[in-house]
Amino acid sequence: MSWKHLFSRSLAANPDRLHFAAHSQHLWPDASHDGHVAAWQDAAALADHKWDKIMGPVWSEAQQHVADELKLPDPATLSFAPNTHDFIVRIFSAIPGRPVRVLATDGEFHSFRRQMERWVEAGEVVLQTVSPDDLLDSARSADFDLIFVSQVLFNSGTIISALDELAALARPEGPWVVIDGYHGFMAIETDLSQIADRVFYLSGGYKYAMAGEGACFLHAPPGYAERPVVTGWYAAFDDLALAPGEVGYAPDGRRFLGSTFDPSGLYRFNGVQNMLDSEGLTTALISDHVASLQAQFLDIDPLPGFGLLNPLGDEQHARFLAFRGETASALHDRLAEQNVVTDVRGDVLRIGFALYHDREDVERLLKIIGQLV
Template structure:
C-alpha cells in the first residue's frame, strides 16, 4: 500500500511491482489532514507493506498522525516504510515522539541536510531479522568466515540490507557538514525557525504580486503544516524553473508545481530579489 503523492523512487518501484502482478493499493494523498487515518483504515491482514512520506514532495505538506498508520501496521503484521526526505533538517523529526520505533525510515542528505550527493540512509527497526533479496556482498560480510552451507547468510540488523564496495568520500563531507551545524548551533529547532521565516517571506512577497490565480497560485498550506519550500501551482512550472535558473535563481518543478526552497544561508534580500525575478517572468 502506498499513496498517489509519493516521489518517483517509491512510485516507480510499486508501479513495477504492479506490472508483475503484485496487488498495489494507492490511497489518495489529499486531503492530507486525514491521509494517515485513511491508510490505517485500509490496512488489513492482507497488507504486506505500507510506504508513505512524512512530507509530500510536491506541496511540502506535512502528513500528520503517521503513528496511526504505524499502529495499524503493527496490528496486522505489515512493514512500514516512511520516506522522510523532505522532513529531515527542516522540520524536527523524532522517531519515538512520532511513534515510529517499529518503522523503516529512509531519507537523503542532498537538500536540507546540505550533505551533497552520495548520502542516503535506511533506518532499520531494532531486532528486525529479514532476508532481503537484493543486496550486495557486504550483507554477509561479518559472516564470511563462518559460511559452511549453501544457504545465503546475512549480517544482523541493518547490515542485512548492505550493498557492496563503494566510494565513501561523500560520507566524510557529510561528517564535516554536521560538525559545522553543531559548531554554529544549527539544531533542528533553529533550522525550522529559519525555514518558517524564509518561506513565510516568500509567500508574502509572491502574494503581493497579485498574480491572476489562473496563471499561478500558492498551494494553500497552513504555515505550521508546511515543510521546507513554497509550492506554486502553474502550468508553466518547468519553463519558469528553467528561466529562473538562467537568471541565477535556483528553483525546480514537479509536474505543475514550481518549488521555491531557500537554504538557511539565503538572505531576505536574496529572497525578495528572487520573487522580483519571478514577477518579471510571470506577469
C-alpha cells in the same frame, strides 16, 4: 542573520546565481569539501585498510548523527547505501509471498512510483494509492503487506501527521510501515523514539543534510525483514567465516547492506554534521530562518494566478513553497534564463529556501519574478 560564509565555495563558483532549489540539490557547504578531501586522504594513506576506518569510526559517527537527529534509541539499527531505492528493493525482497499488497499515497516520489508500477506490470505487486487524507482509514480497513508514506510529500509539501497511528498497525509478520523521510529529515523536527521499534525510516544527505549524493540511510526495526533476499556481501560482515552454502546476516541494520560502495558521502555527511554542531545550528533554528524568508516572500502576492499548495501557519512547514499554476513550467524556464534556480514538477513550481539565503536574496528574487509575471 546570514550563514553565507559556510557556503563560500559553492557561492563563489557561480556568484550571480540565485539558488532557490535547496529542496532539490542543496548547495554544498565548505565542510563537505573538507570531508570529501578527507575521504581521498584516507584512501591514499590506508589503501586496502581504509575499510577498517570506514566501517568503524566513520560509520559509527554517521550512525550517531542520524540517531541523534531522529531520537533513535539504538544507532545500530541504521545502515547506509548510495540511494534509497536500494533499500526499497531490499525491503520488498524480504516480504514473503507474491503478489505483495502495497498501500501508498498518490503523492510519492518518482522512483517509488516507477518501481511499483513496473512490479504491478510483472504481477509482483497489487498497488492501492489514496490521497493523504484517506491513508489512515485505508490502512485500517484492508490487509496490506507494505504501507509506504512520505513524511513530507515532495510535490505539495504536505506533511503527514498520522505516523504514530500508522506505526500502531505495524507487525513483524505484516504490514510493514515504511516512512520516506527525504523531505523531512533535517527539515522538520522528527522524534521516532516511540515508534522506532515498528517502522522503517529512510532518507539521505542530498537535500537538507547538505551532504550530497551517496549518503542515504535506513533505520530498520529489530525483528522486521531479518533476511532480505536481495543482498550483498557487506550484509554478512559478521559472518564471513560461515561455511559455503550458508547465507548469514549481520544482526543489526547492516543486514540491509549491499556490496562495495563509494564512502565519500559519509565523510561529507559527518563533516557537515560537525559543522552544524560547532555553529549551534539545529533543525529548529534553520527552520525558523527559512520560515522568516518564506514569510517575507509571501508578504506580497508574488505569483498572481498561482495557488499556494502549502500555506504557512502550521507548526511545521516544508522547506519549500509549492505553487500550482498553468505557467509553472514556462516561469521556471524564464527564471533559469536569469540564473535563478527553482524547480518544477508538472504544473507546480517549487521554491526552496536555505541557510545560504538572506533577506537581500529574497528581495532580488521578488524583483526578478515581478519583471517576469
